[in-house]
Amino acid sequence: MFQLLSGLGSRVTGRIWRLGFASRFLFATLLNSGMALRRFNLTIREIYFSGFLSLIIILVSGLFVGMVLGLQGYDTLQRYGSSEALGVLVALSLVRELGPVVAALLFASRAGSAITAEIGLMKATEQLSAMEMMAVDPIARVIAPRFWAGVVSMPLLAALFSAMGVFGGYLVGVVLIGVDEGSFWSQMQASVDFKEDIVNGVIKSFVFGIIISWIAVFEGYDSEPTAEGVSSATTRTVVTSSLAILAADFILTALMFRGS
């Protein structure tokens, strides 16, 4: 019993220590962001790798999610004789929830894992040490540009995901099933509020961007410099990011949309 409690306590304190270390690491990254912002070409290069190269998976997933929403939404709405509200259902589902959350989950799997693996391998092959010995701070030169690239890319990818999803919903609802096109677009335009829905969705995806980028760069930097260590760190990035996104989504939704 004592051993069980001691083991549990040790694991809990270990996690708290690690969270503290990760927080200090985030603080150091923010403090050393001058180079990433001043020499923005470093950040743009990372936006290309983590953002632009994630476009295919984001756009294709957005299209299919929108198409499924169109099918499922029509099936439910037509029972109540309100199939013309399909555009509203698709748009609100995507802009408020599915866009930011699904895009974030995909971004964590596609780009977050790649960032962790890259930084972890740089550490294992002593590239980060070499940089330090060349009087170049790896946090400023390697970590901060990747962090800000993730933060910038995430809202853009979520917006594209939602836009593609709406198009998918249109394809299925209007083109395939035959819902009235005018109703589809006009009801969507009338019901989707810029501040209430779109801005809140963008804020969500921005927060998710911070969470994913923070976890990805930290796990890479803190990984054991071995093949197994990098592999574990990559897995941790995807698992921790996914759980953190879902938890943060609940908190943000509760704060943003309660009573509305």
Place this chain on the structure above:
Amino acid sequence: MSIAPSDSLVKISNLSFAYDSRPVLSGINMEFPRGKVVAIMGSSGCGKTTTLRLIGGQLKPTQGEVRVAGEVVHKLDSDALYALRRRMGMLFQFGALFTDMSVYDNVAFQMREHTDLPEELIHDLVLMKLHAVGLRGAHRLMPSELSGGMARRVALARAIALDPMLIMYDEPFAGLDPISLSIVGELIRKLNDALGATSIVVTHDVQESLKIVDYIYFVSEGKIVAEGTVDEIKASGAPYVHQFVWGEADGPVPFHYPSSSSYGEEIMTVARDQGAARG
């Protein structure tokens, strides 16, 4: 070799270091005179690379100090440490080239980070550095396209990019074929003399080191067990030096990993365990 205190670029005094509770270095003293190539030798895990990291300020000593150009390294703040590192070059064991950059960009890295030189001048300087290591024609290649020996030479060109006063080499001969090994050895000596730098070579390659260095420290279990010039080391009768220089399998460094029980007792224990397992 007599060393006057003012001649030393790097001076290590009573240096101790431990990873958590595991001691790695215990009260060592070393001096690295300006313009010389000095080797730190010893078997794997004896604390050679740790010594380099302490000189470079990547680790902090638990006791004692390292002075580089008169400055106590572990007492420097971050800006002063980085300023000092700009005057150092380091060659890592497997080169540690930046894999997302070409050979050219690897060598140009420090010039772009630390100077405001125009790109045309950087271009000329990079090609000069690559020419010095015999790889001018390889400047467009990526690190993945290089052999081990070529990668080590590119890393050497990168280490001397800003004409450092101190060049540190961590196992520069590890895993190289005899030709590459000889080329790298020759380059270490020639570049040191051409740049008027001081070089510290951490290695366990005795034969190649004896050809190029001026002075040698032998480290074992965190302590200096022998030191001297090449001739002194060759003539040394110290058992550890003799075993190391002549590559003998047994000696002060035992062939068998020390065990708490005797060989006979272990055989009996294994037999008992197997008997119990069979029922």
